Structure formats: C-alpha cells, structure tokens
Amino acid sequence: MSSYTCSCGKILESPLKSTLILDKEISALINSGDIFNVPCSDCDRILKVEEKTDFFSPSKDYHLLFIPENSRTSFFLGKIAIDPSVDRLVIGYKELKEKLLMRENGLDDQILEILKLSYMSRHKKNINLYFKEIQNEKLYFYVEGLKLEEIGLTAISMDLYLQKLQEKLIYLKDDDILSFISPPYVNASQIDVEDEELN
Ligand SMILES: [Zn+2]
Numbered sequence: 562m563s564s565y566t567c568s569c570g571k572i573l574e575s576p577l578k579s580t581l582i583l584d585k586e587i588s589a590l591i592n593s594g595d596i597f598n599v600p601c602s603d604c605d606r607i608l609k610v611e612e613k614t615d616f617f618s619p620s621k622d623y624h625l626l627f628i629p630e631n632s633r634t635s636f637f638l639g640k641i642a643i644d645p646s647v648d649r650l651v652i653g654y655k656e657l658k659e660k661l662l663m664r665e666n667g668l669d670d671q672i673l674e675i676l677k678l679s680y681m682s683r684h685k686k687n688i689n690l691y692f693k694e695i696q697n698e699k700l701y702f703y704v705e706g707l708k709l710e711e712i713g714l715t716a717i718s719m720d721l722y723l724q725k726l727q728e729k730l731i732y733l734k735d736d737d738i739l740s741f742i743s744p745p746y747v748n749a750s751q752i753d754v755e756d757e758e759l760n
Pocket residue numbers: 567568569570571601602603604605606
C-alpha cells in the first residue's frame with residue numbers, strides 16, 4: 562500500500578482502491594479531477610496523487626487500466642506487465658478523463674486518435690490533443706503545446722468523424738495507423754510527428 566507525506570508532516574496511508582467500478586459516482590470523480598485525492602487527517606490539505614487502478618464498467622465488459630504519468634517511460638520500456646484482459650490503457654489523469662468522455666459520448670476512440678494524429682502532423686509539432694465535448698455537431702478538443710502555457714481549442718466536424726468511422730476497416734489494415742490504435746494503448750501521442758512523414 563502506498564503512503565504519502567503531507568506538507569504538514571503527517572504520513573498518510575493511501576485510501577485509494579486499486580479496483581473501481583465506473584459507476585456514476587466514480588465517473589463524476591474522474592470528471593471533476595478528484596478521483597485520486599488523498600485528504601490529510603491532520604490539516605485541511607488534499608494531496609493529488611496518481612495510483613495504478615483497474616477500472617471496470619458496471620457490467621464488467623470493459624476493463625480500463627490506469628497507470629500514473631510517472632510510469633510512462635517504464636511502460637514504453639516494456640517494464641509494466643499488462644494483463645490480456647485490459648481493453649484500454651491510459652497513462653496519467655488527462656488521458657483517463659479523455660478516454661472516459663469518449664466512451665460516455667459513444668465515440669470510437671480509435672477513430673478519434675486517427676483524427677488527432679492528422680491534426681498533429683499538420684502542425685508538425687509535438688502537441689497534444691484531448692477530447693473535450695460534442696457541441697453543435699462538432700467534436701471539440703483541447704490543444705496543448707501550440708503556444709507556451711496556453712491551451713487552445715480545435716473542432717472537427719461530426720461529418721468528418723462519421724466518414725472516418727465508415728472507412729475504419731481500411732485503417733485496420735494500415736500498419737502505420739495500427740502502431741498507435743492497437744489496443745490496449747490507443748493514443749496518437751505515442752507517435753513523434755516531428756520525425757514522421759505522414760500523408
Ligand atoms: Zn497535512
């Protein structure tokens with residue numbers, strides 16, 4: 562079990578559970594950013610931490626594995642064992658929130674990552690996109706890294722998404738695309754667009 566030291570000096574045993582069901586309560590805590598809060602019992606501080614967690618849909622047909630941002634390198638070095646039952650892997654809180662939002666909106670995350678990569682490669686910069694919401698027949702994404710310390714917003718039309726969705730079988734035969742949409746880690750950010758020549 563993990564323990565944390567509050568800045569007041571109190572040592573806190575983690576109250577976080579390693580397995581959680583994605584019910585309404587847990588989904589709300591993920592959305593609000595409070596899912597990994599560890600409150601101090603001696604002062605009024607709340608520690609924001611990240612711990613490896615297995616999330617399951619209420620019917621258990623979806624297994625989402627969360628690993629902390631500071632495990633990213635270990636994961637890419639193959640040092641983290643991923644159980645074959647894992648449907649999706651997310652690294653760090655922002656990816657967790659995004660993946661859940663995609664799912665709640667009934668969107669195909671593989672298609673969204675393809676759309677994200679085409680935006681990233683047009684800008685030839687290591688930017689990051691995070692799905693935000695659907696509004697007025699458009700899919701909105703936060704854009705990080707275009708300008709220092711600024712978060713931008715970009716929108717993709719629902720029509721384009723639906724068109725790509727129809728073409729999905731073609732993408733599933735493309736090795737370049739499979740390199741970032743193959744489960745469990747479905748995320749365009751693992752492609753270095755500064756080095757890639759994508760068409
Ligand atoms: Zn404290």
